[in-house]
Amino acid sequence: MSENKSPKVKISPWLIYGLILGVFLLINVFGNGFNFSNPKPTTLSKFYEFLDSGQVDKVVFSNTKAQVFLKKEALGNKEHKDAKNDVMGNLNEKGPHYYFEIGDLKTFQESLKAAYDKKLLNTYAKEPEGIWGDILSLLLPFLLLAGLWIFMMRRMSGGSGSGGGQIFSIGKSKAKLFDEKNDVKVTFENVAGLEGAKEEIQEIVEFLKNPEKYTSIGGKIPKGALLVGPPGTGKTLLAKAVAGEAKVPFFSLSGSDFVEMFVGVGASRVRDLFKQAKEKSPAIIFIDEIDAVGRARGKNNMSGSNDERENTLNQLLTEMDGFGTNTNVIVLAATNRADVLDKALMRAGRFDRQIYVDLPDIRERKEIFEVHLKPIKKSEELDTEFLAKQTPGFSGADIANVCNEAALIAARKDKKAVDKQDFLDAVDRIVGGLEKKNKIVTPEEKRAIAIHEAGHATVSWMLEHAAPLVKVTIVPRGQSLGAAWYLPEERLIVRPEQMLDEMCATMGGRAAEKVIFNKISTGALSDLEKVTKQARAMVTIYGLNDKLGNITYYDSSGQSEYNFSKPYSEETARVIDDEISLLIETQYKRAIQLLEENKDKLIQLADILIEKEVIFKDDLETIFGNRPHEKTIEITTE
Structure with a gap:
């Protein structure tokens, strides 16, 4: 049975300071004799008239002023009609009713004594000196300033649980601590695929849980592991799984948390982070997007030698492998820009292991789909193997997005379960964008778009190494007026003939326009961009050009982006441009020849x-017959 904990009531410090100020004001005001009467000013001579006529009951005086209290029967006189009521308009029997300036105090006291002896006055008294009121009036401004100063200091130092303006704690680490008090729901069961990465990550957890197993035979616990891979492949998810599985403190933060406008803050936060981790060792530190502080030093010529980011990196290098380093703290880091990281950070002894988290293959995509489909109400005939085949090149984040989008589409159609078509629509929505069926397209433009897309479909159908067609549509989607959907083969290596066939299929749209209309249009912009990148990669990166030979101008370290000159001469640049143009034109003519042969x-x-707006693989089989060199994909499980 769980206890119902009442929520803690937070009291604003401003309320406390306001109450203190109010108390000071009340003490000050009441200390000076404030009440709710409404005494009227009078003169000394007029007072003596009241006194001689026996109307005065009591007199209270100080060194300079006197207050007059009238008898009850005197309040009925018309001359006292303005003084007999208090500030609320009610009869004021208690008084005081008048006040006046005394003048000579000694003479005034003698007059009061004489009236008292004649029974004209019931009592008179000199009021005590208002020393406390005077003292408070004098000290109140200083007390208020001291209170305000204490409040500002507590706010700036992060005291009383306040979260704003922590100037004095700016050098403290911003890492979020996950321990036995913070339960993390993500475990290794929630991480599908990534068997190699999971195995190494699990071993790191075992290092900290049972270090004697490895140290007893002379092994050393690794200092750190770097998770490298494209965006969305699950690097941060793996770190969350470590936080959920490990029974040790887990510090999580981003690389940008070290960055601040003040000098020295980044290095101070690094020191504080490792100090906290060493105090709670064995512990794990996870730094997401470490390239924010780990970028190679000395490449940016515009910055001075005293660069704040470099100071932060230097401190991180020292903490990871310097004098006095604690071996019971393991650092995990994630980045998708490993090429720009500093070499000193990448060496053994700091990040001993580099774990590459790649895009999932077809078998891993099936496992990822099964994880993300658990909370979704899906139809019984839904096949996860089919979904894995339809999503080549998708990352884990993309697959999660597909599952969520499919559920939204099914709900939009008032379905009770998500079926196969919803997933296909979700893939189309994510890859191509939203359908725009209300976009105005003239009949001539519609026919040109249909010829263009039919050209893609025809050429890809006739070529051996082109990706197999899934469907063709002329419904505008996103920024495109039409699209042809393919199911590319997942290859680990690509040969020149495969790249040339893909380039030829890409040029099939413009070639179809040339064959049918003997004109070309601007509709092939994305095709030209894609084919130009492929041709440039063949010539300058992969060394697949006979004229240039086995040479590449690709720089995996990323240093070439800082150079103002190209790594080849002007003559070689002309050769590169000529070879790229020759490749594209050759495949364009090849596509024209194929379409001339299959013009009907x-x-x-x-x-x-044009009639259906969307056609599928079956429609092409009806026209062209079975596709030559048809390949099938099988998912094998071990």
Whole structure:
């Protein structure tokens, strides 16, 4: 049975200071004799008239002023009509009713004594000196200034649990601590695929749980592990799983948390982070996006030698492997820009292990789909193997997005479960964008778009190494007026003939326009961009050009982006441009030749596309017959 803990009530410090100020004001005001009467000013001579006529009951005086209290029967006189009521308009029997300046105090006291002896006055008294009121009036401004100063200091130092303006704690670490008090729900069961990465990460957890197992035979616990890979592949998710699985303190923060506008703050935060981790050792530190502070030093010529980011990196290097380093603190870091990291950070002894977290293959995508489909109400005939085949090149984050988008699409259609078509629509939505069926397209433009997309489909169908077609549409989606969807083969290495076939299929759209209309249009912009990148990669990166030979101008270290000159001569630049143009034009002519040979089928396919707006693989089989060199993909599980 769980206890219901009442929420803690937070009292604003401003309320406390306001109450203190109010108390001071009340003491000061009441100490000076304030009440709710409404005494009227009078003169000394007029007072003596009241006194001689026996109307005065009591007199209270100080060194300079006197207050007059009238008898009850005197309040009925008309001359006292302005003085007999208090500030609320009620009869004021208690008084005081008048006040006046005394003048000579000794003479005034003698007059009061004489009136008292004649029974004209019931009592008179000199009021005590208001020493406390005077003291408070004198000290109150200083007390208020001292209170305000204490409040500002507590706020700036982060006292009383306040979170704003922590100037004195600016050098403290911003890492979030996960321990037995902070339960993390993510475990290794929530991480599908990534078997190699999980194995190494799990071993790091075992290092900290049972270090004697490894140190007893002379092994040393590694200092750190660097998770490298494209965005969305699960690097941060792996770190969350470590926090959920490890029974040791886990400090999590981002690389940008070290960055601040003040000099020396980054290095101070690094020191404080490792100090906290050593106090709680064995412990794990996770730094996400470490390239924010780990970028190679000395490359940015515009910055001076006293660069704040470099100071932060220097401190991090020292803490990870310097004098007095504690071996019971392991550092995990994640980045998708490992090429720009400093070499000193990457060496053994700091990040002993570099774990590459790659995009999932078809088998791993199936496992990831099964994880993300658990909370979704799906139809019974939904096949995760089919979904894995339909999402080549998708990361784990992309697959999570597909599952969520499919659920939203099914809910939009008032379905009770998510089916296969919803997932296909979700993939189309993510890859191509939202359909724009209300976009105004003239019949001539519609036919040109249909010919263009039919050209892609025809050329890719006839080529051996081109990606197999899934569907073709002329419904505008996103920024495109039409699209052809393919299911590319997942290859570890790519040969020149495969790249040339893909380039030829990409040029099929413009080639179809040339064959049918003998004109070309601007609709092939994305195709030209894609094919130009492929041709440039073949010539300058992969060394697949016979004229240039086995040479590459690719720099994996990332240093070339800081150079103002290219690593080849002007003559070589002309050769590169000529070879790129020759590759593209050759494949363009090849596509034209294929379409000339199948012109009737191309027109037939375009007519069906205009009529249906969307055609699938079955429609192409009806026109062209079975595709030569058809390949099937099988998922094997061990």
